[in-house]
Amino acid sequence: MAETDLAQTTAPSNPRADMEALDALERTLFSLRYAMGEIGSLGPVIDPPKATAQRGEALAHLQRMSTEALCDPKVGELLDRLEQEPELVGETRLAQIKILKRDRASLVDVPAEEQAAFSRLTVEANDVWRRAKAANDWASFEPYVDRIVDSMRRMAEYMDSEKDPYDVWLNEFEYGTDRAFYDSFFSQVKDCVVPLLAACMTSRHRPSHACVDGSFDTERQWRMADDLARLEGLDMDALWIGRTEHPFTAGLSRDFVVVTGHAYADNVLSNVFSILHEGGHALYEQNVDAAYAGTSLSEGTSMGMHEAQSRFFENLVGRSEAFAGPLRAVLAKHFAGQFGRVTAHQLYLAENCAEPGPVRTEADELTYPLHILVRYEIEQMLFSGEATASDIPRLWADKYRDYLGVRVPDNTRGALQDTHWSDGSFGYFPTYALGSAFGAQLKAAMVRGGMDFNAVCASGDLAPIRTWLRDNIWHWGRAKDSGELIEAACGEPFSAKYYTDYLTEKFSSLYRL
Amino acid sequence: MAETDLAQTTAPSNPRADMEALDALERTLFSLRYAMGEIGSLGPVIDPPKATAQRGEALAHLQRMSTEALCDPKVGELLDRLEQEPELVGETRLAQIKILKRDRASLVDVPAEEQAAFSRLTVEANDVWRRAKAANDWASFEPYVDRIVDSMRRMAEYMDSEKDPYDVWLNEFEYGTDRAFYDSFFSQVKDCVVPLLAACMTSRHRPSHACVDGSFDTERQWRMADDLARLEGLDMDALWIGRTEHPFTAGLSRDFVVVTGHAYADNVLSNVFSILHEGGHALYEQNVDAAYAGTSLSEGTSMGMHEAQSRFFENLVGRSEAFAGPLRAVLAKHFAGQFGRVTAHQLYLAENCAEPGPVRTEADELTYPLHILVRYEIEQMLFSGEATASDIPRLWADKYRDYLGVRVPDNTRGALQDTHWSDGSFGYFPTYALGSAFGAQLKAAMVRGGMDFNAVCASGDLAPIRTWLRDNIWHWGRAKDSGELIEAACGEPFSAKYYTDYLTEKFSSLYRL
Secondary structure (H helix, E strand, O other): OHHHHHHHHHOOOOHHHHHHHHHHHHHHHHHHHHHHHHHHHHHHHHOOHHHHHHHHHHHHHHHHHHHHHHHOHHHHHHHHHHHOOHHHHHHHHHHHHHHHHHHHHHHHOOOHHHHHHHHHHHHHHHHHHHHHHHHOOHHHHHHHHHHHHHHHHHHHHHHOOOOOHHHHHHHHHOOOOOHHHHHHHHHHHHHHHHHHHHHHHHOOOOOOOHHHOOOOOHHHHHHHHHHHHHHHOOOHHHEEEEEOOOOOEEEEEOOEEEEEEOOEOOEHHHHHHHHHHHHHHHHHHHOOOHHHOOOOOOOOOOHHHHHHHHHHHHHHHOOOOOOHHHHHHHHHHHOHHHHOOOOHHHHHHHHOOOOOOOOHHHOOOOOHHHHHHHHHHHHHHHHHOOOOHHHHHHHHHHHHHHHHOOOOOOOOOOOOOOOHHHHOOOOOHHHHHHHHHHHHHHHHHHHHOOOOHHHHHHHOOOHHHHHHHHHHOHHHOOOOOHHHHHHHHHOOOOOOHHHHHHHHHHHHHHOOO | OHHHHHHHHHOOOOHHHHHHHHHHHHHHHHHHHHHHHHHHHHHHHHOOHHHHHHHHHHHHHHHHHHHHHHHOHHHHHHHHHHHOOHHHHHHHHHHHHHHHHHHHHHHHOOOHHHHHHHHHHHHHHHHHHHHHHHHOOHHHHHHHHHHHHHHHHHHHHHHOOOOOHHHHHHHHHOOOOOHHHHHHHHHHHHHHHHHHHHHHHHOOOOOOOHHHOOOOOHHHHHHHHHHHHHHHOOOHHHEEEEEOOOOOEEEEEOOEEEEEEOOEOOEHHHHHHHHHHHHHHHHHHHOOOHHHOOOOOOOOOOHHHHHHHHHHHHHHHOOOOOOHHHHHHHHHHHOHHHHOOOOHHHHHHHHOOOOOOOOHHHOOOOOHHHHHHHHHHHHHHHHHOOOOHHHHHHHHHHHHHHHHOOOOOOOOOOOOOOOHHHHOOOOOHHHHHHHHHHHHHHHHHHHHOOOOHHHHHHHOOOHHHHHHHHHHOHHHOOOOOHHHHHHHHHOOOOOOHHHHHHHHHHHHHHOOO
């Protein structure tokens, strides 16, 4: 076989046939992605209990098929040949080739056994973590953390032996980032938010959430969720809203996005902001250029840029004073008894109480990045060898005390709270904080470009914001990286300053500092 | 490449490696089948409107990947080599090899362009049919019928040039059948049912359905459907019940079966019998031997044998006088006002009114096989060249008049009523009638083996029936064909006599002939 392949690469190239081969590869990858998307997103929402094991097997094998299709040596040669014909190939296919080569590079040098072992390890670790979290039992999960970090170090070595392993993974989750980038980002966040939060906590003026306390029928909340999705501007003909404990969004294509949320009778705002948040992810997926359908470009470009969209609609729009009017109207439509009497300003205050707590997913806009900071610092220590898993509970407690002023009550609400490490997603958390900062910079660019942002939010018609984001971010799909997108949209490279300025201004005003 | 492959087949074989290759192939086919099952069954139930087109593309490509995996020349050689090592390979893998070779033979000789053209043609035809049915417009659909028959004739020629093309397709949908088999079967059905129906229609004693007429809240009907599924003995932890206009069952694995039904406020029995029917299909899928999970054996063996199970629970159990007691109790639990006053005998009569009508899916147990007979005879004429599509409306009207005494009001309720022909499923309809006959023969064998069938139905605990069917039919999956299963379970080959005897006895008694 080797001879045949070699013969093929040295033979005169046939770019037309090569382009057809590229299109066929993309169809295969798209079909497998679509299948994994549908199985992986609808499965946990609607499958009966016994379906779990075989779903896992099917998903694992589909993933393997996708990896094999991409890592076929012929594909490497194909992409190299096509890259040498830029004029014939055209802009879109060149972008596809760039993304396919990058995806391939993440996989092709890691031995299949190493990947399979990592997959088995994380499946087992996730199962152990689930039980450990329920039982507040750090000891049972602890060895898995060290094993996963070891395995990820080894894989990073295969992927790029010249780079620091943690840098390799940071770059995997957000192309173009490394420790130097995040160190600078987080030091600015820390220098701003830690003292700002401390000042808020000692202020005599503290917003109250009393006006949103009460009991709210959950079926009504779901009808309200539909209205919120419409208010946000989602295409309801390309959306399915499901119900899960942990909300998520899965974009199968621009024509089919799955969004899930939850409804708690005692916390109506939880439903509101989880729908606005997931809706931001969904808007991104629904607005990728239709010309990219079925290709590797037909998704959001990165975790950070995705989180930028979700937090944009959750916070920069959703928790703004200007948007409190339209939001109050939706709440009052479904819960007239309670919200008929609430003013937009009261609602705005209730949405923005900064309350340091131990749990990330319940954090407000101000304390949220500090939760991420804790995880980033610990991940770095684990990868550098400065700490091992046994140090985590102590590190966790110290950092929560120092940054948030919070006492961690137990491991369940401490280092066991998140699923990410058990999944082998070290390097993923930082994108959450970065997304908020991307969003603040994008908003500043909109305003600088002449948009009356507050007037748009107050009008309840978000079309100008969506148009701006579609033109500058969404429609590009994966064709441009987050760094390129920010620079093109904002006329300057990424800067954390817009984010820290925004938080400072908003919370200084709210707490009258 | 050819040389390398050839070298491999002539080299000393390595059966262990071959078995691993077989297992890997099965995993690939299983994963693709699982993906197509989830996308194809949940998609139409829950996807938003815009999702349709890309779902179709993804499904078509996954199907192509499955075909390519199976038709790879190396797979043919692999299966041949393994077949020569029966002792090492073992019984289960030998059955897998038998099934894989058969599935492969249906595909491997048909040129890929022919398959692709057929796929495109039927997608288009289905779309045209949908609009034609709505508009009562036979003319627009007519040319597609001729084109599909032509295409199926050509494909049959590739598949087995020595056989009559319609025989090839009959055998595809029900292994071991041909025109000779069905001619004999249908002539017995015709000779029995046509005069029997005519006698019923002139009888002075006709059962009444007045006791089930009324209006029934559809949400209550869905809660009743859950109880019916439990009464039938379905594993609720491996079942998802969805809502569609046209009920269907999809078995993704024994651990996950999708069943759909419909609820009409003015016809509670429609929901009852569609759930019992689809539940029969689901019981089959849920009870395939666990050892076959993830292999080509992990499904029901044929269309006819599947329909045997669904009609068994719908009719032989569901519409029996003995089961009317337990069924009445479920109806009375959910609709006490109406069914509190209805007796089991009244319900039994209401379930069994023979009423010739033009629409197959609304047919009762007695007239149902006549609807199939009409289609079988017309299909045969189309494939033999005795008729073309332009003759169909006239043939349809004549046969409905002669066999059912029915005047066909329009093409919407005539030759355009079913989707099957537009999908290219010529040869599929006969399995529907055959399934009923399989079921009657299986019931006779149960009784001959000592089961007090009526007592089991009357008790409401169907476990003895399920156990019998599981041991004799269900657990074999695809490892045995329908003919083998019937012969092993009943101690004799298939015979239509049990079916005609059953219908004669039941309806003679109901109509006091």
